[in-house]
Amino acid sequence: MRSIPRVARAFAVTGALALGLAACGGGDDDTSTSGDGGGDLVTVGFVAVGPEGGWRQANEANVQDTFTEEAGFELKYAPATNLDQRSQIDAFTSFVDEGVDVILLSATEGAGWEDSLRRAQEAEIPVILVDRGIEPDDNSLYVTRIAPDNYEVSTSVAQWAVSQFPDGGNYFVLEGPAGVSVVNERNKGWDDTVSSVPGLVKVGAQTANWSTEEAKSVFETVLRANNNDIQLVFAQNDEMGLGAAIAVEEAGLTPGVDVKIATIDGTRPALEALGEGRLSFVAEYNPLFGETLLEVVNQVLDGEEVEPYIVVPSETFDSPEAATAALPSRQY
Known part of the structure; x- marks a missing residue:
């Protein structure tokens, strides 16, 4: 899509304003404009x-x-x-x-x-x-x-998961709302890496709408239905990962030990949970x-050409030490 340069826009606005003033019939010295320079x-x-x-x-x-x-x-x-x-x-x-x-x-x-x-x-x-x-x-x-690049971010989570479970395990995915582009992109990045590892078994996936409470409820049900035999959760945002951690704790299990939870976003609460061992991996989505x-x-x-996709750099945190080091400067 091409944009009209701001100079051309400015001339168009100025021309329209001049015509409007001329149509009003001229000479009135107390003509005023609305706002305080807002037109600039x-x-x-x-x-x-x-x-x-x-x-x-x-x-x-x-x-x-x-x-x-x-x-x-x-x-x-x-x-x-x-x-x-x-x-x-x-x-x-x-x-x-x-x-x-x-x-x-x-x-x-x-x-x-x-x-x-x-x-x-x-x-x-x-x-x-x-x-x-x-x-x-x-x-x-x-x-x-x-x-940020959702595919690359979720791929980084998947690569970590593969390294953590060389002998395989059962995993569950907590997704964002259906129909959102980032959900589809995060699923693809994860699936393209994990699906090639035969030992990692997908028990299921369900939306929890980015919500801690919904994720807690969903994962409680999943744990009961599978006799707590889930070793890994991929939560597509931090809030859902924190909800999964609560469900794990209330099931009498230890997050980070019995069930490892990986999340995306990199918010302060998630890094605090990683520092405490309640989360195991956090991928920043800056x-x-x-x-x-x-x-x-x-x-x-100004009429300049720009790239069709500008990727925002993001990082990953894979240990309590990494989280603790990042927390003092975390702005969100």
Whole structure:
């Protein structure tokens, strides 16, 4: 998708304003403009996910802290209502109708965005995907996606699991909501590595909607149904992994000993649990990429080309010592 350079946009806005003033009939010296220089700000519509857990809170707060008036932006933050895609599509449509300069999109669901993205394209409003992708992934409809690489992150978890269970074992996967791109990407990265190891047996997988309480409930049921014969849990986010740890403890087992739990996100509570031995492996999914996003927005509005997928670097933590070392500087 091509974006209209900010210079061209500025001329278009200035021309429209001049025509409007001329039509009013001239000469009135007390004509005033609304706002205090707000017309100089770049307007950014942020179609966001909203409350969903520690990672999401850190990510969206980082974006809001970056796109400030002091930095030259007016950020219009539109979180989804109860994670509902319809509310996101409505917000996206409103931003197109308003004629914002750029739209940032963190989609609650991957599918169903083609019509909205085409409307933005017709209006020459560039769209940048923040964290989550769209399905099917038609990158002609957006400028770029900025996110850690879910496939690589989940592959790192799977490689750790294979190294921990050379003789095999039974495992269960706690997934995020169905239809979300990151869930599909994390499943693929994990499956492509683990499925080739015959000794690792998948007992099942179920969504727990990123929730600690739901994960606890789901994994309690799984443990009972399998007579506690589960050695490994892959939780696709930290909150679900912490819920699994509670279920393990309440079953009279010891997390990290009887059941090893690996998670993705790298939030402070997860690193604290890793430091205590309740979690066994944490793969970071770095949420703090507001500065990268701002740089890309400026490049796009200046008419520069950017890569279609900009990967945010992330790291992994495989021991209590690694977690303890990382905690003092952990911002989320």
